[in-house]
Amino acid sequence: MGHDVPLLPLIISLLGIAGIIAWHLQGRSRPTARLIVQIAFFAVMTAVLSFARASPFHYDPSGIDGASALLLLAKVLWWIHLAWAMIGFVRIYIVLDHRPREARLIQDLIVATVYLGVSLSIMAFVFGVPVGTLMATSGVIAIILGLALQNTLSDMFSGIALTLGRPYVIGDWISLTDGTEGRVVASNWRSTYLLTGAHNVVVLPNSVLAKLGLTNVSQPDENHQLTLPIRVAPTRMPRTIVEVMRDVLESSNVIVKQPSPYVVLTAIDASAVTVELQFRVTSPAQRGEARNEVIDLVYRHCKASGLELAMPPEAVVVSKDSVQMAEHPTPEALGLVEAVSTFAILNRDERISLAALATQRTFSAGAEIVRAGDVLTRLMIVRSGIVAMKTNNEEVARLAPGDFFGEQGLLAGLEETHTLQAVTRVVVYEIDKDAFAPLLIERPELAEDLAANLACRNRLGERRLTPTNTDDGRTSDLLKRIRSMFRLHRSHGEPARSRH
Structure with a gap:
């Protein structure tokens, strides 16, 4: 060199x-x-x-x-x-x-x-x-x-395959064929970490995850479809049952309205007409809330329309008397009052008296029931139909049979904060302030329940707008005003009757 x-x-x-x-x-x-x-x-x-x-x-x-x-x-x-x-x-x-x-x-x-x-x-x-x-x-x-290191190497190469295939990314909600589901919070070459709905972290080896069928609920978005089967006694035509169930979905405030939810007739026999309510929610976390609301609305609309829920298949005894095909009458004011949970504190006689004070009014679809800024001097209970709550011409929530409004005008003389408009044909029962006042004085806790219902409805209306805490302040002021009003009545020597 x-x-x-x-x-x-x-x-x-x-x-x-x-x-x-x-x-x-x-x-x-x-x-x-x-x-x-x-x-x-x-x-x-x-x-x-x-x-x-x-x-x-x-x-x-x-x-x-x-x-x-x-x-x-x-x-x-x-x-x-x-x-x-x-x-x-x-x-x-x-x-x-x-x-x-x-x-x-x-x-x-x-x-x-x-x-x-x-x-x-x-x-x-x-x-x-x-x-x-x-x-x-x-x-x-x-x-x-x-x-x-067979298992470790299997996890590593499965992790490589999952990373290259990319069936999910961090933050996606996935569901596995073994029933495990949750949101992906971390992933490495050996294992994947899921945060479940029970707020637990499940660690899945990548080799196990690669062998299971996987559904990515977050792709293409987190809209998630739910199916709720309902069995209705065949006392009405199936077309009528479908219309009532459509009203159920239209009156919901939790489910997604686009794409539109729909009702499917799946079976019919001598004991029941079976329908499926198919609707979507914006995320898997809302499944429980949506199911609760839809089931509650099914009960209320069935009560309002005279439909009767069928017995489960295993409880049905086939006989000529097992199914009643007679027409059921439309629920009257007493049945509606008894179905409203706020009035559960009243005894039977008080509910009968309250129902006797009610008058019926009907509004056609599209009619304006009350405008924002008006002061209602009566309590209005929805018997049937759907009512839309609007703020600045924008719909923020819907009311269904069993809901009521007018509490703030009835209790404290305050203006309505929302415009209420009939979406379908609406039937309401009205109870005038003068007729309702003696019952409120005797049962001040009823007034507080009405105010709490008002707070809940206002929160529902503001959920789609910018979240604020102003409603809590208005509700607190309303409760104070109601309590002071009832104390004033009692101080004038008008004691409340003892409870039954």
């Missing part, structure tokens, strides 16, 4: 060390500049090695002295710079648009392969290690380790 060899390996070693320092000084924020510097140092080192006629692909078995040690160091640094130059290309040019996680995984796999290849090359071409024998020995060791 000539008398220049001792000097040239020293130059190569110094260039390699200088390249490492320059590579670190560039930082991760400048990958292109770092790659250019790396290529420049690698090219100069290659040129010097070529000039010195020292091939990095050839092992020199000569003895170890100062010159040989420098040459070995120069070759090692050359291989390191080659690896870093290749990795620089990988980091910059292997990019998957809008899929940074998959791109990073592929980059890491290629980088690991580069480091493994360079390490074996250094061992073979610089230090003369018999790589073939080593690989044969390592193959036996790899088999032993593979058997010992």
Whole structure:
């Protein structure tokens, strides 16, 4: 190699060390500049090695002295710079648009392969290690380790497959065929973490997850369809039952209205007409709330329309008297009063008296029942139909049979905060303030229940608007006003009757 060899390996070693320092000084924020510097140092080192006629692909078995040690160091640094130059290309040019996680995984796999290849090359071409024998020995060791780490390796490769396939991302709600469901909160090469609806974290090995059927509820969005079967006694034509169930879905305030929910007749026999209510919610977390509301509305609309829920199939006894086909009368004021939970604190005689005070009014579809700013002096209970609550001509909620309004005018003389309009034909029962006042004085807790119902309805109306706490303040003021009004009545010598 000539008398220049001792000097040239020293130059190569110094260039390699200088390249490492320059590579670190560039930082991760400048990958292109770092790659250019790396290529420049690698090219100069290659040129010097070529000039010195020292091939990095050839092992020199000569003895170890100062010159040989420098040459070995120069070759090692050359291989390191080659690896870093290749990795620089990988980091910059292997990019998957809008899929940074998959791109990073592929980059890491290629980088690991580069480091493994360079390490074996250094061992073979610089230090003369018999790589073939080593690989044969390592193959036996790899088999032993593979058997010992079978589950771990299975989880790792399943994690790679799941990452590349991308059936879910962090934040998605997924449902598995074994019944497990939850939101993906973390994922690595070995396992995936789900936060369930019970607020528990379930850790699933990737190998198990890859074998199960998976439904991504969050794709393409989190709208989630629910199906609720209802059995109705065949005392009405199926068409009438469908219309009532449509009113049920139209009066809901929780379910999604676009796409429209729909009603499907699925079966009919001598004991029942079976319908399915199919509707969507905006997220899986709302399934329980939506089911509760729809079931409550089914009961109320059936009561208002004279429909009767059928017995479950296993409880039906087939006989000529098992099904009553007679027409059921429309519920009267007493039945409606008894169905309203607010009036549950009244005894039977008081509910009868209250129902006797009610007068019936009918509004056609589209009619305005009350306008925002008006003061109602009567309590209005919805007997049948759907009523829309509007603010600035925007619908914010709907009322169904059994709901009532007019409390703030009846109790405290306040203006209505929403415009109420009939969506369908609406029948209401009205109870005048003068007729209602004696009952409120005798049962002040009834007034507080009415005020609490008003607060709940106002929160429902404001849920689709900007969330504020102003309603809580109005409700608190209303309660104080009601209590002071009843104290004034009692201070004038009008004691309340004892409860029955």
